[in-house]
Amino acid sequence: MSNSQQTPGIVPNRLPSEAYQDNFSDLHPRFDDHEALVAADRCYFCHDAPCMEACPTTIDIPLFIRQIATGTPEAAARTILEQNILGGMCARVCPTETLCEEVCVRETAEGNPVEIGRLQRYATDTVMDAHPFTRAEPTGKSVAVVGAGPAGLSAAHRLAMHGHDVVLYDARPKAGGLNEFGIASYKSVDNFAAREVDWLLSIGGIEVKLGQALGNGLHLDALTDAHDAVFIGVGLAGVNALRCDGEEKENVLDAVEFISDLRQADDLSGLPVGRHVVVIGGGMTAVDAAVQAKLLGAEDVSLVYRRGRDRMGASEFEQDLAASKGVRIITHASPKAIHGNGAVAEIEFAYTADGANGLEETGESFRLKADQVLKAIGQTLGDANGLEIEGGKITVNDTGRTSRAGVWAGGDCASGGDDLTVTAVAEGRDAAEDIHATLMGG
Incomplete structure (x- = not known):
């Protein structure tokens, strides 16, 4: 000692x-090309895909692993990112051992699942230098997203991809939320969280405003007046x-x-x-x-x-x-x-x-x-701005709609799913799709 x-x-x-x-080196280092091919070769490509059912973002896991096995990791990345735009971070921090890998047929039969998380990281890392999606023609609609964590980033990206103008607010001096401030350093090395945010924002159409929080510089009435819709993904504040x-x-x-x-x-x-x-x-x-x-x-x-x-x-x-x-x-x-x-x-x-x-x-x-x-005994919701609360969180339906018309919510601050990064991404994405359908008259 x-x-x-x-x-x-x-x-x-x-x-x-x-x-x-x-001590703080990468917990699960990235596969090299040979390791990825060997790992992908262990997948049975199950037609009923229990791993896909266990993924909160419903990534087509057999498909992306087959794409890696056939030497097209960029295609695999697109398969992942279409469902989970933060697939790179989720590959690093997701508790895959209790989600996709727990139900893997290899785990059931041998106690040794396909390393889905590391294969996902291998694929998504191949496209971090260029954004694989393009923005649709502008719709003329504006959406405020409050909270630049996993739920807010996911919602903002999907809304921008549909052609809406997004203003992304966050209370902290940097975007990223839990991914930037709350994940163990050995799970996300080399400033990956910040690099992923920059990569996500490169789709365009997203303006970031930092140092602004609900109840402290931002008010829901003003946001609903200034924008066509509002998404709240503020996470949980106090301990x-x-x-x-x-x-x-x-x-x-x-x-x-x-x-x-x-x-x-x-x-x-x-x-x-x-x-x-x-x-x-x-x-x-x-x-x-x-x-x-x-x-x-x-x-x-x-x-x-x-x-x-x-x-x-x-x-x-x-x-x-x-x-x-x-x-x-x-x-x-x-x-x-x-x-x-x-x-x-x-x-x-x-x-x-x-x-x-x-x-x-x-x-x-x-x-x-x-x-x-x-x-580390749990966190509490901050200012809910008059929205209906359930169990200490904002009450939402299955598409993220709150008790107030024109306002959606997702992630840890909202009632519903587990407090996981991947769940927050899914809720932000699904709310964004419902916002888009509503704004376009669907």
Whole structure:
């Protein structure tokens, strides 16, 4: 163990400088041409394609794999991108192990699925230097898209492709949303998220306005007056509270902000991290935060979840990844109090069990040493601008229509599907098609 790893408190440079590049290298490196052909050759090209049914964007997976196998990866890319314009990022971050690859016939028969995600990345990477779609003739219609994350980008692109003028608003100083600010760095290297946004915008017809959020510079009434339609894809804003004593102590942080700071850092060695880090939560954000804290040089990292592993939002693959990086996963434990004189020093947990009335405390407790606590227990919707809410999200129908005429919504901020990048892309695309049909009198 290096001396800096033993240093108490939250400090930078816990590792030798060369270790950061190794630790944050590509989790699933791109196939070379030969590897792609070998991987594609394993596909049975099933006529009923369970993998296609499991994909939220319904990509024709057997077709694009056959196109790779026949030496036309550019055609494969078009097959993917027609359904999922953010297919490059989804190939990197999608939990394929619980979607397309989980239902692959090879997985069922052999426990070794076709590597659909890596094949998708291989195909989409071939067209990143030139946009494969052209814009239709201008319709004279204008659409506001609020939120430049996966749902908003998907909607904006599809609307622009149909010939509508799109104004894309976002609260942050950069477009990309979750893909830019909320994904583990080892899943998206070489500034891919920003490059994909630039590539997407190259279709034309999309004006980007940053630093503007609903309720802070943007108001729904003004947007509906200025545009023929509005799509809202703002994601989720705040992080839920732990609701335990001592939560206000220093160095109790939001995991989302921790990941965002890491994603935007030019020099990872300059990022401070604790010696003893505790992450509270069981989803993908919790795993991403825990793994990256360990990769930054934390001596010990514990991920604590109030239910069992089978109830965690993070997939089994992500859980195993965390364990392989040295993260200790503790289940059936709920935070009770954060102790310390000003700054966190320990966190107290109560053991839990599933009882007749739901989750119950057993009466036993334990403490973990902690100089940094990262909260990853879910996020909340910001300003809904008077739209109907359901379960803390904007109420929408199956094409994204909200309770207000002329306003659609999709992605994490809207009721309905899973909080996944690929689901957000599908919802943005489908809402855009409904907006287009409505504006054109369909």
